[in-house]
Amino acid sequence: MMYDCAIIGGGPAGLNAALVLGRARRSVALIDNDRPRNAVTHASHGFLTRDGVTPTEFRRIAYEEVLRYPSVAHLPTEVISVSKSESGFELTLTAGVTVNARKVILATGVKEIFPQIEGFYPVYGKSLFNCPYCDGWEMQNLPLVLVSEQQSVYHMAKLLLNWTDDLVVCTNGKMILTNEQKTRLLANGIVLMEQPISAFIGQNGQLTHVIFEDGTQLQRAGGFIMPRFAPATPFAEQLGCERAESGSCITDASGRTSVPGVFAAGDAAYFMPSQLILAAASGSRTATGVNLDLTEEDFS
Structure with missing residues (x-):
């Protein structure tokens, strides 16, 4: 046929x-x-x-x-x-x-293709997402993390301020932002952490902490990751x-x-x-x- x-x-x-x-x-x-x-x-x-x-x-x-x-x-x-x-x-x-x-x-x-970070899959699709238009409403006003190794993280960070004013941007060891971009993020209350990430910690799919390779721990209730x-x-x-x-x-x-x-x-x-x-x-x-x-x- x-x-x-x-x-x-x-x-x-x-x-x-x-x-x-x-x-x-x-x-x-x-x-x-x-x-x-x-x-x-x-x-x-x-x-x-x-x-x-x-x-x-x-x-x-x-x-x-x-x-x-x-x-x-x-x-x-x-x-x-x-x-x-x-x-x-x-x-x-x-x-x-x-x-x-x-x-x-x-x-x-x-x-x-996501960054290879321990503990990612147990929280992905439950408290860690990739599209704010799809899941931003449910995450509104929570302390969020944005993880990305791409230069487009700057635009995404600005976008996420529509849903929360408690945002930490993590670049997982990649120096992808200009000094001007870093200054503007800081001026808008966005914290930047550029050190490599060791693991996501969560319970029953709910993200609780981001652990960095230098031992730093960041407490977060959810967030977004850019593939x-x-x-x-x-x-x-x-x-x-x-x-x-x-x-x-x-x-x-x-x-x-x-x-x-x-x-x-x-x-x-x-x-x-x-x-x-x-x-x-x-x-x-x-x-x-x-x-x-x-x-x-x-x-x-």
Whole structure:
């Protein structure tokens, strides 16, 4: 069978793309390995009518809605490779199964690369987060820590003052801030600690202390940590898509990449801010681009 479109990734971008294309009566293969990046998140926020929904519940509702449309086939498996074929694209799945499609949407998201600090994972997603728009409200007015090894920590520190006025910035041994930035942080009541971090200490997921290699202990009730991002799959590179320095696909306003027939949506097309509502909107926009191109091809 030749599908009109194969969507790789069942996050909000891929699911919304499948919904729009299914309603456009396009045959869709929605391929998802069921390993969402936000699985550790206790709740997702900022999505109208779904504020506070758990990732599991969001996916359950989304799949229930998407699979009402018989033209959408859900393939819960892994894509091994994607290649160009005479009639479109060939996707090789696990166990050697192949899927053929006229168009492909990469909705594969990104993977997070966090500083390697002992005690990180027991508190991550419970009291230590990476997105203030997602979790800042729940952390408001608490003594918070911001951990980052990137120069963008300066912008994030300014942003976090919307939620707390008790903030300590930790750069984990990296000298990434200018003297002017340090002065301005201090003038706004933000404490800077640049020594390497030894461990996060917490109980039942609740951060209590940050321990530094020099023996200093910092008492905190929660905070944010800034990861680096990298593409979650090699498919954009395999297909020869033009990519930004971050590794995300460069697309036009309708999600088209530099390779004809290949589209990208959500975090595969941009990395920040990483929010459900923006990813879903990107999937919707990209699906209309796919449908437009299919329509033009069929009409001519």
